[in-house]
Amino acid sequence: MARTSEEKILEAAQRIFTRFGYEGARMQQIADEAEVNKSMLHYYFRSKKKLFEEVYRDAVVKLMPQLLNLLNADLPLEEKIPKLVRRYITLMRDHPRLPGFIIQELHQNREEWLNFMDNLDFGKPKKFLEQVRRNQEQGKIVKIEPRQLLINILSLCVFPFAAQPMIKYMLKMDDAEFENFLDVRVESLSTFILNAITP
Amino acid sequence: MARTSEEKILEAAQRIFTRFGYEGARMQQIADEAEVNKSMLHYYFRSKKKLFEEVYRDAVVKLMPQLLNLLNADLPLEEKIPKLVRRYITLMRDHPRLPGFIIQELHQNREEWLNFMDNLDFGKPKKFLEQVRRNQEQGKIVKIEPRQLLINILSLCVFPFAAQPMIKYMLKMDDAEFENFLDVRVESLSTFILNAITP
């Protein structure tokens, strides 16, 4: 309990915003969660919107740069893909609400969101796309549009987290079974993707 | 314009709710979109929540039963998968906001959501999972946990719609380029998946 009020508020806001969204979250709810007076939220962050933007920025910074680093790393594809799958799924298991939060929230004001993202500046998967193209020309992997492969890998890793409740429902999994499903998934996915691109 | 007020309201509510979510949507906004008086919303649907539930139910009914039918159809896997990919992506292109809407909204009240879904009763992918297991035993496809394959197919089809803004941003695509990306994707995905599971 050596945390300052500001830290307590920010952590509470992360829990509430990622769960209920910007519109669904209540300042009083965040104050209760942080165990501070509601006025403190305005004292430290001025407005709900500014507090939200801090939370959203933290969420993006937690997931996106690591993804880009893994994608653009200096490794052959057959090593890079299993490593990426393993590391990225591990990362998201620690923050299972972030994928859905990032892709869903704030997309009403497209203009504003684009500006916001540009300011974060977490790079582009350019090196990865070139690597795929090169491997393809050398006949090391099958013919595939590099961006399609990128989105395939991303879809396979991220979707299970974004759609977690629906998946649990459809496959009648409880929390423990879902965790087990993710354990299996790490190995399963690597094999699946490498099979798909091996000539 | 032979539509009744009730129909106009429901269609307007679909546009507003799928775009802004339950908490972000305003009854006045829906009334404006439907070009009716705000009181009519309560006259026909009693409350915001009941109106939302109709919209959410319609959304699920538009996507889920068709998916389950395609999954459980009587077709060999090598025919079923390309057909499923093609038909399901085509369906979602007509309703690009529904995937994100369905997997994100209403998940605060888990208990209530589970009840709601049970009442819709759109079946389970049991037949598909058995088919995969059978194909595997016969050595027609590689060793893979059937549920993993199911989620792989689902992820690859659905995620690009749920994460559309982020994908457009990362790959610097405008609307036209994204549509083109989806055109390519239909063929690309079928090949990708079949490659992945062919021994």
Place this chain on the structure above:
DNA sequence: GTCTATATAACGATAGAC
């Protein structure tokens, strides 16, 4: 069925004492 007017409650935000 459709309108205007209004009730009622909740929300974000601020003022000001300490």
Place this chain on the structure above:
DNA sequence: GTCTATCGTTATATAGAC
């Protein structure tokens, strides 16, 4: 920095005339 009290606004919802 932290609290109480309250302002101003906006939301859902209803009452009642036509």
